[in-house]
Structure formats: structure tokens, C-alpha cells
Amino acid sequence: MTILALEIGLEGFAATLVGEEVADEEIGRVPLPSAAAWATCRDLLLEVSRNHEITAVGIGSSGPIDMLAGVVAPAEIPEWRTGFALVEAVQKTFPGATVHLALDGVCLGLAERNFGxxxxxxxxxxxxxxxxxxxxxxxxxxxxxxxxxxxxxxxxxxxxxxxxxxxxxxxxxxxxxxxxxxxxxxxxxxxxxxxxxxxxxxxxxxxxxxxxxxxxxxxxxxxxxxxxxxxxxxxxxxxxxxxxxxxxxxxxxxxxxxxxxxxxxxxxxxxxxxxSELDGIGVLAGAGVLAMMARVPA
Ligand SMILES: [Zn+2]
The missing domain is CATH 3.30.420.40 (ATPase, nucleotide binding domain)
Incomplete structure (x- = not known):
């Protein structure tokens, strides 16, 4: 199984495949876009996941979020401020994967608990x-x-x-x-x-x-x-x-x-x-933990 972690961060998007250890150069990053936010996010996900069959995606997003509806409404992204169905959009991009969303802070907490x-x-x-x-x-x-x-x-x-x-x-x-x-x-x-x-x-x-x-x-x-x-x-x-x-x-x-x-x-x-000793990758690492914790055993 291959897990993809995504951070909808305070200053940009970041994504990586989750492995034993993730080197910084393996993290794809883009600054927060002023327009076409989803297209920018999708391009990043496809770039990072190329040649891999993704089985689970963990997302840590700046809040507020509606976890049950799979909707994010971060203040930093004007297009999404009233709510964007991010889980559905990611699900359509990776139809074979399970998609899991949590607040960035929750992911940070998971990362500090697991690695920090x-x-x-x-x-x-x-x-x-x-x-x-x-x-x-x-x-x-x-x-x-x-x-x-x-x-x-x-x-x-x-x-x-x-x-x-x-x-x-x-x-x-x-x-x-x-x-x-x-x-x-x-x-x-x-x-x-x-x-x-x-x-x-x-x-x-x-x-x-x-x-x-x-x-x-x-x-x-x-x-x-x-x-x-x-x-x-x-x-x-x-x-x-x-x-x-x-x-x-x-x-x-x-x-x-x-x-x-x-x-x-x-x-x-x-x-x-x-x-903290996580040096800025806490939310992304926690998004990976989230996807691993939530996966349904085959
Ligand atoms: Zn306040």
C-alpha cells in the first residue's frame, strides 16, 4: 500500500508519499495560490504520486473544517473560505484510495505523539x-x-x-x-x-x-x-x-x-x-499517521 499525505497549510500546500523516513527533498511544496486552488492542489498530488498506486490519502488542513462532511474552509484561501469539498475532490482524483481529513492541529498532535x-x-x-x-x-x-x-x-x-x-x-x-x-x-x-x-x-x-x-x-x-x-x-x-x-x-x-x-x-x-523538534513537517507527518491509523485492513 502507498499512502499520500497532504497538508493544506497556513502558508502553502505540501504533499509527500509516506515512507519509513521522508527526506525534505521528497516533499512537494507550492505556495498558497491566489486562484485555482484545487487545480494547484491536484497538480501537486499527481506530481508527488506519479507511478504509484495510492491506497490511502491523509489530509491535514488549516481550519476551520467540517470533518464529517469532508469540507475545509481555511481563511487563507479566499475561494475555499465558505467551504470546499476537499475529500470528495481528492477521492475523485484517487478513486481506489480511502481519504481521511483532520484539522492541521490534530495532525500536528499525532506527529508530536508519534515522532516528537x-x-x-x-x-x-x-x-x-x-x-x-x-x-x-x-x-x-x-x-x-x-x-x-x-x-x-x-x-x-x-x-x-x-x-x-x-x-x-x-x-x-x-x-x-x-x-x-x-x-x-x-x-x-x-x-x-x-x-x-x-x-x-x-x-x-x-x-x-x-x-x-x-x-x-x-x-x-x-x-x-x-x-x-x-x-x-x-x-x-x-x-x-x-x-x-x-x-x-x-x-x-x-x-x-x-x-x-x-x-x-x-x-x-x-x-x-x-x-518542537519536528522542524515544520509536523502536520504533513501527522497526515500520514492519520491515513495509516484509519486504514481498513485488507
Ligand atoms: Zn480569534
Whole structure:
């Protein structure tokens, strides 16, 4: 059997055949298209799967999704924002395959559980902070999927002390402060000139006050969000990856300080927050796990 994994990501599509180990050069990637999203996605899938008979496809998609209907509605893709029947489209492309869809965060949780740091615990939160935030919750060793497939939207936990407008329509969500796009928007509003989180991190390292403040806000919001979620789930590990998570002490110091300040209950004193080692392939790897777990034995 040959499994194909697909990520409908925050910044682009990625696909690969699932094997023992997947080298980075074996991953096909395209940036998020501004039009013809499905045609772009299908071309990528056909390119990656050529000469292979695909028996299962695992999809990890940016949310929201309707898992039962097989529909995705990621905010990053305007054509799909009101819902696209992705499972049906993939099924038509690979008629002999079973197709399995989960939220990107759920796939991330599966990948951290199978290949990453959360494999050593039973209760954890796995987070990617890039332009936006995706996350997966593991409780009792099971990655929580939720009623509609959308459990784990950590980016929309409210954080006290912030009222930044969020793309979801609410205010004060973690993502509205700590997502990469939000960090840049806030920094630009303060007069900083630059176009990437990496440039902002560099500026912060050079002592730029706006850049330092932007990462301080982001770290504080992430830490408060974690401290809000941890007592509900009784977790003992949080793993954070993504471009923003690579910001170094300017982000991590206020983050860990906020966790230490607010996660005070006795059962949370052992709570650890650590960087992910999956290096950006978590969702794709988890999509492969999803397809393997869900397959019906022949
Ligand atoms: Zn929100």
C-alpha cells in the first residue's frame, strides 16, 4: 500500500508519499495560490504520486473544517473560505484510495505523539506558531478531534490584557497577538519597517524597542494562553514549533515568565514548555499517521 499525505497549510500546500523516513527533498511544496486552488492542489498530488498506486490519502488542513462532511474552509484561501469539498475532490482524483481529513492541529498532535517530544507523556498541547497558530490537544494519550473536527484551536483562546482584533471576529485571541501576521501588523502600527518575523527577531536582537515589545507581547500572550488551557486539560507538556517559535529569548523569556506567573496550581508546577523538534513537517507527518491509523485492513 502507498499512502499520500497532504497538508493544506497556513502558508502553502505540501504533499509527500509516506515512507519509513521522508527526506525534505521528497516533499512537494507550492505556495498558497491566489486562484485555482484545487487545480494547484491536484497538480501537486499527481506530481508527488506519479507511478504509484495510492491506497490511502491523509489530509491535514488549516481550519476551520467540517470533518464529517469532508469540507475545509481555511481563511487563507479566499475561494475555499465558505467551504470546499476537499475529500470528495481528492477521492475523485484517487478513486481506489480511502481519504481521511483532520484539522492541521490534530495532525500536528499525532506527529508530536508519534515522532516528537509528546511521545513521552500522555497529556500535552502541541502548537505551531507561524503566520497563524495551529495546535493539537492530547489527553490520556489520545489526540482530541472534537465534535466537528476542530478541537485544538488554541489560537482562539482569550488572553487577559489584550484586545487585539482577531480574524475570527473576536478580540484578544492568542493568535491576534502572537500569530506572525499579527506580530508584524502590530509592529508596523508602531512604526517598525520590515517584512518578516525573521527580520523582526533580528531587529529585536539589535535592541530595536518596537521589535522587542512586539515579541514580548507575543510571548506573554502565548504564556497566558498556555496557563489558561493547562488547568483545564491537566497537561504536563507544551511543545511549540513554527517560525515565531524560533524567535529566541525575546519570545521565550516572557512566555515562560507568563506561564510561571499564572500556572500556579500545584499539579501544574511540573508543566514544561519546550521547542518542537519536528522542524515544520509536523502536520504533513501527522497526515500520514492519520491515513495509516484509519486504514481498513485488507
Ligand atoms: Zn480569534
Amino acid at each position: 517530544a509528546t511521545s513521552e507523556v500522555m497529556d500535552a498541547l502541541s502548537v505551531t506558531v507561524s503566520s497563524r497558530i495551529c495546535a493539537g490537544v492530547m489527553v490520556g494519550g489520545f489526540v482530541v478531534v472534537g465534535r466537528t473536527g476542530n478541537a485544538g484551536h488554541f489560537g482562539h483562546v482569550l488572553v487577559p490584557g489584550f484586545d487585539d482584533l482577531c480574524e475570527c471576529g473576536g478580540r484578544g485571541c492568542v493568535e491576534a497577538v502572537a500569530g506572525g501576521s499579527s506580530i508584524l501588523r502590530w509592529a508596523h502600527g508602531q512604526g517598525w519597517i520590515g517584512n518578516s518575523v525573521e527580520a523582526l527577531v533580528e531587529a529585536a536582537g539589535g535592541g530595536n524597542e518596537i521589535a522587542v515589545a512586539a515579541l514580548n507581547r507575543a510571548g506573554t500572550a502565548l504564556g497566558r494562553g498556555i496557563a489558561s488551557v493547562a488547568p483545564v486539560l491537566d497537561i504536563d507538556l507544551v511543545v511549540i514549533g513554527g517560525t515565531v517559535a524560533k524567535s529566541g529569548p525575546a519570545l521565550w523569556k516572557p512566555l515562560t515568565a507568563a506561564v510561571a506567573t499564572h500556572a500556579r496550581l500545584g499539579f501544574l508546577t511540573s508543566l514544561r514548555v519546550i521547542p
